[in-house]
Amino acid sequence: MDKQLLNRTTQQLKQVCADSTTPAGDDGSREANTAQKSALNQMFELFRFNYHNQFLKAFPNADTLITAKRLWARLLMDYPASMILSAAERAVKECSYLPNVHEVISRCDLAAEFGVPDAHSAYIEACRAPSPKKNFGWSHPIVYFAGRASDWFFLANSTEQQAFPVFKRNYDLLLQRLQQGEDIQLAVEKALPVTIERPLDRQQQQENLQQLKSLL
Structure with missing residues (x-):
């Protein structure tokens, strides 16, 4: 199995190298931006942690790892950094063996297939949308429902x-529902708080209530 994994990775690198001829009209100057490179590094660390032995056998030395990162960066540069990370996280959840670049791309394309924005773009849209929220022209309904699940007051303050x-946690859960054909309008279960906050006094509660009403 280890030999098969190494052969699989080697063939993948060879195939990408063979396909790396610069297209006509492309000066080859395009490269991944800083955020995408950071996402790529985080993705490889995620793979290293979750597929430790497989990862070391697939990328046995620094040269192999650097070459792989360059090739993956070229193939993933059309996707936002947050979408790359989300696709990598889904790949880890769904793949028993070390994912290859095509498996990550397929998960990026799956999100694109539904016409949804990446998580960070959706977050910015949710924060900037005016009230009443339901009447805003959302790029996709999933953005509205992720904002509602996250609490408009919390996002604004x-x-x-x-x-x-x-x-992002709520958005990813709703995206998973969307991909599985489930109803994204159903309420999203809230995550347990990391810390327990002190209750607000009556005046603060009233002020927060007024601000919340203005957002609805």
Whole structure:
């Protein structure tokens, strides 16, 4: 099995190299942006952690790993960084063996097939959408339902560092429902809080209630 894995990876690299001729009209200057490169590095670390022995056999040295990252970057540069990471995470959940680049691309294409934006673009759209939310011209209904599940007040009054992970978790759950043909309008179960916050006093509760009403 280890030999088969190594042969599989080698053939994949050879095939991509064989297909790497620059198309007519393309000066070959395109390259992945900083966010995509960061996503690619995170993806390889995710694979290293989850497929440790397979990963080391597929990429036995630094040169092989660098070559693979360059080739994967070229093939994935048309996808946003957040979509690359989401596809990698889904691949880890669904694949018993180390995924190849085509398996990651297929999961990126699956999201694109439904015409949904990547998670971060959806988050920005949800944060910027005016009230009433239901009347906004959403790029896809999944963005609205992810925003609703994340709580509009929370999105409007939290930093991106705090709010985006919550939104992304809900968005990914709804995207999974969409891919499986399930109803995305059903309520999303809330994640358990990491910490327990102190209750707000009555004045703060009233102020927050007024702000929340203005968002509906």
